[in-house]
Amino acid sequence: MGEKDHGARADRIQISYWDALGNETVRYFAADVPEEEIPEQIDCPTSGLPAGRDRQNPPMLPKNEPYKTHLAYVKERRTEEEAAELLEAALEKLRARRGTARKSA
Numbered sequence: 001m002g003e004k005d006h007g008a009r010a011d012r013i014q015i016s017y018w019d020a021l022g023n024e025t026v027r028y029f030a031a032d033v034p035e036e037e038i039p040e041q042i043d044c045p046t047s048g049l050p051a052g053r054d055r056q057n058p059p060m061l062p063k064n065e066p067y068k069t070h071l072a073y074v075k076e077r078r079t080e081e082e083a084a085e086l087l088e089a090a091l092e093k094l095r096a097r098r099g100t101a102r103k104s105a
Contacts, residue, residue, distance in 0.1 A: 010030055010031070011030070011031035011032070012028045012029060012030055012031055013028070013029055013030075013031050013033075014026055014027075014028055015027050015028075015029060015038060015053065016053070016055070017041070017042050017044070017051035017052060017053055018051055018052065018053075018054075018055045018058045019044040019046075019047050019049040019050065019051040019058055019059070020049055020058045020059065020060065020061050021047055021049065022058075023044055023046045023047055023049075023051070024055075025042065025044050025045060025046070025051055027042065040052060040053060041053075041059055049061060049062075050062065
C-alpha cells in the first residue's frame, strides 16, 4: 500500500519560457514528445504577455489596435470619390422609391 501502488512516474522534460518583463514560466512535457510539438510561445500566467523560449529575445509586447467603427473600415476601403458616387446612387434609389426623384435635364 501507499506510494508504491501509484505506478511509475513518466519521464519528462522541463522547458522554461520568459516574457518581456523577465518573468520565467516552467512547463513540463513528456520526454517522448517530439520537439516540433512543444510550443515556441505560451501566455505567461503571471503577466498575460506572450512568453518565448529564448531568454535573451522574449516576444515583443503586443501592439494594441484601437477599436475601429464600421465607418473607419469603410473609409479604409473607399476613396472620397467612390464614397460620393455610392452616396449619390443610394440617394437616387431612395428618391425614386419615394417618388421624389429629380428629372435629368
